[in-house]
Each structure stands twice: as structure tokens, then as C-alpha cells.
Amino acid sequence: MIKHLPLIAPAALLVLAGCGQATAERAVPLPRAAQDVPAAPGLQHAVLAGGCFWGMEAVFEHVKGVRNVISGYAGGTADTANYGAVSTERTRHAEAIRITYDPRVVSYATLLRVYFSVAHDPTQVNRQGPDSGPSYRSAIFPQNAQQAAAARAYIAQISRAGAFPRPIATKIEQGRFFPAEAEHQDFFNRNPTHPYIVRWDKPKVAAFKAGFPTLAR
Known part of the structure; x- marks a missing residue:
């Protein structure tokens, strides 16, 4: 778990992080969702877990219609x-993000498409990249019944499409969201040269922009 090793010497961190060189990543081509959540008045929330929250947060901060x-x-x-x-x-927690979005601009199912395509690898069980353990699991925490139905439908849809070489491991779970400490908020933008960000998260953001050019801001 590279990001949990703050006392490693800087030189060692660079070795672990691939000497600061980002690996190439591409968005997995996925179909548009056949079932979505109807747009409702006002801002809505989505809670998603998929590995380290630094990178998840960074990807969705670049999505049009996402407010926070x-x-x-x-x-x-x-x-x-x-x-x-x-x-x-x-503790049974997963590192997660809470997305506040305008459903008139971006739909819940579109957020799920980004989540499965580029924000993380939904086929990994209790890990993402260098991080392992149940807190790094792939999980969706629906905020209402419509979100739960849309999430289940999209998992079934992309599973039938054979979009991934391995089964999708993402679970639909229930649970409250608790904000993390201030030091973890907006970590990507505040620490652009951090070895973990350079190695693991910048490629995700670049892949999102390349794979979803009309959705990126």
C-alpha cells in the first residue's frame, strides 16, 4: 500500500512509483446505460468506492455537471x-467519494459509465493497483432505490457485453458516508508531484479526458 508509507525515503518512493513516469491507461469502451435515473430538480449525490479516494476524486472533479x-x-x-x-x-469501511452533481447536465448512469470505464478496475477484489485490503474494494452505495436499480442494471448490461476479461467484482452496498480528514481532500490538485499521484492517478485523469472528450472539463 504505497500511499500508506509516508516514512519511506524519497528515492525509494520514486522507485516504487515507477521513477515518476505515468503508465499509459485507456478508457474501457462501454455502452451507454439502457436504464438511468430520471433527472430530478436540484443537485443529487452519488457515493462510489474504487480504491484510493485521491484518484477517484480527481477523475470526477473533471466531469461536466459535477459540482463537488x-x-x-x-x-x-x-x-x-x-x-x-x-x-x-x-472497520468495514471502503475509501469512497461523494459526488454532488446536477442531473440536468450529467446523469447517474453516465457517472457509473465513467466509474467502470476509467476511474478504477471493477474486476479487482479488495484491491486497486498497489493498494490491497477491503477498504479498497469496488462498491456502489446507492442513495435511493432508483440509483440501486440503475446500478444493478448497468452491471448486468456490461457483464453481458463482455466488456472486461474477468467478472465484475463491484458490490451494491448500504452504508453512510463520512468525509475524510482535510488533508485528503483535493489531494490531487494540491500535490501534483506526489509520486503516488504521478504514477497512479494522473494516468486516470488523462485517460478520462481522452476517452470522454465531450464530458471532460
């Missing part, structure tokens, strides 16, 4: 919703 993205923890209880406890992998 907050990194946090979902699936556990309030008393252990903190970085130290969650990192023990015993």
Missing part, C-alpha cells in the same frame, strides 16, 4: 471513520 467531490469512508460506523482506523482493514 468529497473523499471519505463508506460502509462502516462513525466511530471508526478515520484514516488510521480504516487503514487497519478491520
Whole structure:
């Protein structure tokens, strides 16, 4: 879990992070969702988990119609919703993001398409990239019944389409969202040269912009 090793010497971090060179990533081509959540008045929320919240937050901050993205923890209880406890992998939380979006500009199913295509690898179980453990699982936390139905339908749709070489591991879960500490918010923009950001997250943002040019801002 590279990002949990702040005491490693800088030179060692560069080795672990591929000497600062971002690997090429591409958006997985996925079909548009056959089922979506009807647009409702006002802003809506989506809660998604897919590995380190730094990169997830960075990708969705670049999506048109997204007003705000907050990194946090979902699936556990309030008393252990903190970085130290969650990192023990015993709290049942997942690192997650809460997206505030305008459904008149971007739909819930479109957010799911980005989530599955480029924000993370939905076929990995309890890990993403260099990070392993249940807090890095792929999970969707629907905020209402319509979101739950749309998420299940899209997972079934892209599974039938054979979009991935392995089965989709993403689970539909219930649980509250708790914001993470201030140091984890907007981490990508505040730490553009951090070795983890350069190695793992900048390629995701670049892949999103290349794969979704009309959706990127």
C-alpha cells in the first residue's frame, strides 16, 4: 500500500512509483446505460468506492455537471471513520467519494459509465493497483432505490457485453458516508508531484479526458 508509507525515503518512493513516469491507461469502451435515473430538480449525490479516494476524486472533479467531490469512508460506523482506523482493514469501511452533481447536465448512469470505464478496475477484489485490503474494494452505495436499480442494471448490461476479461467484482452496498480528514481532500490538485499521484492517478485523469472528450472539463 504505497500511499500508506509516508516514512519511506524519497528515492525509494520514486522507485516504487515507477521513477515518476505515468503508465499509459485507456478508457474501457462501454455502452451507454439502457436504464438511468430520471433527472430530478436540484443537485443529487452519488457515493462510489474504487480504491484510493485521491484518484477517484480527481477523475470526477473533471466531469461536466459535477459540482463537488468529497473523499471519505463508506460502509462502516462513525466511530471508526478515520484514516488510521480504516487503514487497519478491520472497520468495514471502503475509501469512497461523494459526488454532488446536477442531473440536468450529467446523469447517474453516465457517472457509473465513467466509474467502470476509467476511474478504477471493477474486476479487482479488495484491491486497486498497489493498494490491497477491503477498504479498497469496488462498491456502489446507492442513495435511493432508483440509483440501486440503475446500478444493478448497468452491471448486468456490461457483464453481458463482455466488456472486461474477468467478472465484475463491484458490490451494491448500504452504508453512510463520512468525509475524510482535510488533508485528503483535493489531494490531487494540491500535490501534483506526489509520486503516488504521478504514477497512479494522473494516468486516470488523462485517460478520462481522452476517452470522454465531450464530458471532460
